[in-house]
Amino acid sequence: MATTIGIWIAAGLTLFIYSFLYKDNPFYKFAEHLYVGITAGYWLIYTWAYTIQPMLLDPIIKNKEFILIIPAFFGIIMLTRWFPSISWLSRWSIAFTVGIGAGLGVTGSIQGFILPQMKSTILPLTGFNFATFNNLLIVFGVITTLVYFYFSKEHRGVLGKGAKIGMTFIMIAFGASFGYTVMARISLLIGRIYFLIFDWLGSIF
């Protein structure tokens, strides 16, 4: 019974959102605001259940890990942003999190992306076969794309020609991305229509 009511609620909310396709209306606005409010509540419960309780309260109370009072302090002073007179305290928490992110980012970006990607661009260009043609295209494509985004010098002469070729590769990449984006959006629509036909209408007929 609860499942049936739930399916009808889900179908109703789905149709409320789709009513926007005809024109903006109170049903759509109701569904939109309900979504935002429910999601915010969901985040709050999650924060309590998976951060504050297991990572802070339980270790402090059950395992006497009192050192965790320090991150608790940093977390609480993050919330001083609500009070203009003491909002400067929140900078300390932000500085900590940004520092961690920046520090990890320096080593992560070099080891995890820059070096492996550069290494994989150094490809064999000998031999007269399709693999060599592909390798040449990859090397050429990477270099000319980087040239296109080099704005410290005016795009004239060799640099200009390189940038133009890079633009061609970029257009191919964006075309492929557009094709995949269309695929993604249609997939989402298929998912909802599948629910409406087989789960909702299927429960009636």
Added chain:
Amino acid sequence: MKIFEKLAHIDRRFIYILIAIVVIVPLLLKPKLPIIPTKPVKDIYEYVENLPEGSNVLISIDYDAASMPEQQPFLEALLRQCFRNKIKPVMIVQWQLGAPLGTQGLEKIARECNAVYGVDYINLGYRPGYVAQMVGLGREIRDYFSMDYRNVSVDSFPIMKNIHNYNDFALLVGLEAGSTYLAWVEYAGGRFKQKIALALNAVSAPDAYYFYQSKQIIGLVGGMKGAAEYEVLENKADLAVAGMASQSYSHILIILFIIFGNIAYFVEKNRKKKEGGK
């Protein structure tokens, strides 16, 4: 030529109706279309197929309901393959709004395959701060996941007895809807040399081909089509395969829209040019 003028300014709601029809009708008629698995998808399938019995696979749920039709079918196909080969999935979550989807998929397939929680699989739930977690998992998983998703100590489950860090996972499979996969490749792959397979939503999939070419990931499943290929490999057609007909005809319709739109544009342009010439 006036017809092109009219077509160029057609009400967009007519376009919406056409798209809806082209999605609904194939779902009802269910035409059979060939789905040929591509190499990036086959590579993941064969890798998992060749894992020894008892291997642990870390599955990261990094998507939410917005990507459910693309990721959920792949998750279920992967889990069926894991349980069939007696491989043990360990689920973690980086996107809170996806956690129940991961849980539901895992429990559904576990019931289907008679898998026992805590012995054959486990769900560790969500923790915030994904970058810190990805680096921290290189040392000890219990630093972040000392409890499972129901707040029960992980040490009370046999599956977790010999699981401490990435060394104890044969594979990490990230089901991705955003850019979390970049961090997996950077930290888990780059720093700890963890073998990674990615299932990306179709919006992000083109951006991960360079990881596949550089062998930073062992394979790549892109969107609902990739999920359909995996279902075909696993011999269990489900939502993804069912959706391929609608996907195909919608793409053809959108291509026709692009062609007609451009024809109308060029006809209009030529007409204005001629009128301007007069």
Added chain:
Amino acid sequence: MLKSKNIPLAITFIVGLIMIVSFFIPHRPFGDIETISLKWYSIIAGFTMLLGVDSLLGLHFRKIKRREETWIHSIVLIAGFVLVVIAGVWGTVQYGSAFDERSFFTYIYNYFIVPLQATMFSLLAFFVASAAYRAFRARNVDAALLLITAVIVMLGRVPVGELISPYLPRFTDWIMEVPQMAAKRGIGLGIYLGALGVSIRIILGIERSYLS
């Protein structure tokens, strides 16, 4: 002195430096400090969620107070928020965890959040179709190349492409694995080199915009 930016800049520098040093020296004490710092980061990151929630609720409470144009909808938002929080607390009390499959909290997720979120994003399918007809024009060679590539990929990536020609999916694979990949790699390298530069500037205190 406490209010000045020097303390946060020092925190950023010290913490950033520890992260970099512990990468090269994972042994004690740096490895342990790194582990502790990462755990603390996760805890603090959890608190940032509360900021977002408060900001959202504050905005809508003000709308209701001032009886602004869509204040009725703001009541819906806050009612939804309160409903979920109550459901979460009740689920925790009843089952030990709000995320138990039997809880009303999970019910709200399955029959409210999932359809709302999934449907919101599925609207984009209609807008993409409309844009394809009304806006995507091959105004020049580059735009034409983009559209042609999009058409080839859209056909090659669906089963119907296999029916049109067996070479179409193969050609699509080639586009994805060679020219498309090369351009994306170039773009990615540019982004990561830029991010590397910004990270170093942040650690050294040259970039301070995050403190404002």
